[in-house]
Amino acid sequence: MSTVSFARRNTGPELMDTHPFSFEEFRSYLRELERVNRWTLAYRPTLHWLKRALAVINKRRCLSILDVGSGNGDMLRQIWKWAQRRGVDVELTGVDFNPRAKKAAEEATPTGAPIRFETANVFDLAPANPFDFIICSLFTHHLTDEQNVRFLRWLDDHALHGWFINDLHRHPLPYAFIKYAARFLRLNPSVRYDAPLSVARAFTAADWQRLLKKAEIPLTQTRISRWFPFRYCVTRFKS
Numbered sequence: 001m002s003t004v005s006f007a008r009r010n011t012g013p014e015l016m017d018t019h020p021f022s023f024e025e026f027r028s029y030l031r032e033l034e035r036v037n038r039w040t041l042a043y044r045p046t047l048h049w050l051k052r053a054l055a056v057i058n059k060r061r062c063l064s065i066l067d068v069g070s071g072n073g074d075m076l077r078q079i080w081k082w083a084q085r086r087g088v089d090v091e092l093t094g095v096d097f098n099p100r101a102k103k104a105a106e107e108a109t110p111t112g113a114p115i116r117f118e119t120a121n122v123f124d125l126a127p128a129n130p131f132d133f134i135i136c137s138l139f140t141h142h143l144t145d146e147q148n149v150r151f152l153r154w155l156d157d158h159a160l161h162g163w164f165i166n167d168l169h170r171h172p173l174p175y176a177f178i179k180y181a182a183r184f185l186r187l188n189p190s191v192r193y194d195a196p197l198s199v200a201r202a203f204t205a206a207d208w209q210r211l212l213k214k215a216e217i218p219l220t221q222t223r224i225s226r227w228f229p230f231r232y233c234v235t236r237f238k239s
């Protein structure tokens with residue numbers, strides 16, 4: 001832990017991006033990630049943001065949302081439940097470039113849910129019908145700074161009304177917490193390896209300011225916020 005620097009983003013590769021997992025191994029990884037998301041209150045910032053998103057569009061029509069790097073699809077299932085409780089019609093799409101993610105997410109999603117999953121690299125995606133909103137969670141820390149600048153531009157070009165990024169805060173506290181909690185809870189060895197590395201690859205507010213500036217997205221039209229316990233989020237509503 002003492003050898004890890006938090007001054008800048010770590011560039012070490014995560015097993016999730018490099019290891020040739022079988023479908024069963026990848027599904028088990030994603031299921032554990034879903035448990036970690038639940039324990040660390042990861043859905044809260046996105047569901048909170050949804051209230052504002054709903055106010056931006058006409059509530060009487062169907063709200064379309066794309067989740068980039070959707071993994072096991074748990075964020076979209078949370079949004080579906082949230083919308084059901086409020087009587088809001090939603091059309092939800094998850095995109096992930098790993099075909100194992102689509103299969104795992106489909107298995108975990110009840111038949112009849114208004115959620116579909118696709119396999120594609122986000123940078124190759126040019127949706128014919130733009131989505132009202134585009135979101136992502138635990139996705140951007142997988143990208144290099146250059147790719148993040150490109151992703152921010154992609155988000156701004158493809159989201160009709162706005163977008164929301166939910167990712168980790170690069171800080172020694174979440175790093176130590178996740179490292180020791182993963183050991184204590186005997187999480188899958190790959191998740192145990194990747195979890196603290198994800199924190200070290202993640203962001204501070206200064207990183208987001210720098211990346212937004214490079215993407216030529218005015219800081220005055222975005223909001224960077226910290227969410228208890230470990231998340232940093234970036235919000236943009238297009239006026």
Ligand SMILES: C[S@@+](CC[C@H](N)C(=O)[O-])C[C@H]1O[C@@H](n2cnc3c(N)ncnc32)[C@H](O)[C@@H]1O
Nearest residue numbers: 033069070071096097098101120121122137138
């Ligand atoms: C850490 S997982 C996050 C999964 C889920 N969003 C969550 O919060 O648990 C990151 C996901 O992004 C996907 N991914 C990485 N690069 C991608 C790209 N360029 N296009 C689409 N998906 C990508 C990976 O396959 C992986 O499933």
